[in-house]
Amino acid sequence: MTTILIVEDEARLAEILEGYLRREGFHTERAANGPRALELWRAARPALMLLDLMLPGLDGLEVARRVRAESDLPIIMLTARDEEVDRLVGLGIGADDYVVKPYSPREVVARVKAVLRRAGGGVGLPTVRHAGPLTVDMASYEAYLAGEPLDLTVAEVRLLALLAREPGVVRTRAELLAALGSLDRGTDERTVDAHVKNLRRKFSPHDALLDTVRGVGYRLKVP
Incomplete structure (x- = not known):
């Protein structure tokens, strides 16, 4: 039902x-x-x-x-x-x-x-998102890159989930900050840059997947 x-x-x-x-x-x-x-x-x-x-x-x-x-x-x-x-x-x-x-x-x-x-008849939408070699599971707050588990914070998983929703689409820093909800309340958009920097380090050697669009924000650049 x-x-x-x-x-x-x-x-x-x-x-x-x-x-x-x-x-x-x-x-x-x-x-x-x-x-x-x-x-x-x-x-x-x-x-x-x-x-x-x-x-x-x-x-x-x-x-x-x-x-x-x-x-x-x-x-x-x-x-x-x-x-x-x-x-x-x-x-x-x-x-x-x-x-x-x-x-x-x-x-x-x-x-x-x-x-x-x-929306397709009301069937529950999946919580798992795939973007190239990246998999983000919002039900368990886990992410995998090329099949290997990533050691991510809740904030990092939330950012990846938004980016993985539409790979190739640029997400502004304001959108990404909003995705964090109360996790970073009272901070500014530079917080997003810090999280992305940490994600790039954890993505290595696949860090090119996280693409910076200067003056706008970030996107997932998948093959």
Whole structure:
């Protein structure tokens, strides 16, 4: 059964959405704050997340950033104002759709179905990513290069997971810093350079895989 994770701190709204989704045959999980949303995302492996923007603990933007750093999970953002959609798009959060409150639960269900169809029917997306000789497993936080295990920190695995999502695509330092989430909170983009320097050392003699695009960021350059 396809699982939908509802992240909404207004209990009545969450109950209504849950009722409509269950009548359509979906299994649901509910979280009322950002930290719990991340816990359930890892534990329940949902096919899609309905994510409210305003949440206690961690707001929807931070939840989405952390999910996007490790996963291509479809996300529909629930926002209170039309102008927030422009803000979300401008930040490049990567939500698959946006619904503005007040909304019709039937509309939300229709959008859930549409996004799942685009994502391939809601089948859980793999947590293992391959890029040339590199393999990154986000379920176990392990990485392998040419079949050999790499001794990496959690931060280094998160950076590699983002780079390996689309090999050859340049990721800015800001994107990579966001992928670290709370691991490097309060630091600046030079932190990313330090992590990449350490990764290059651990990648040797395959360090050419990590390509610097001057003034922009980094990419995985695979054969």
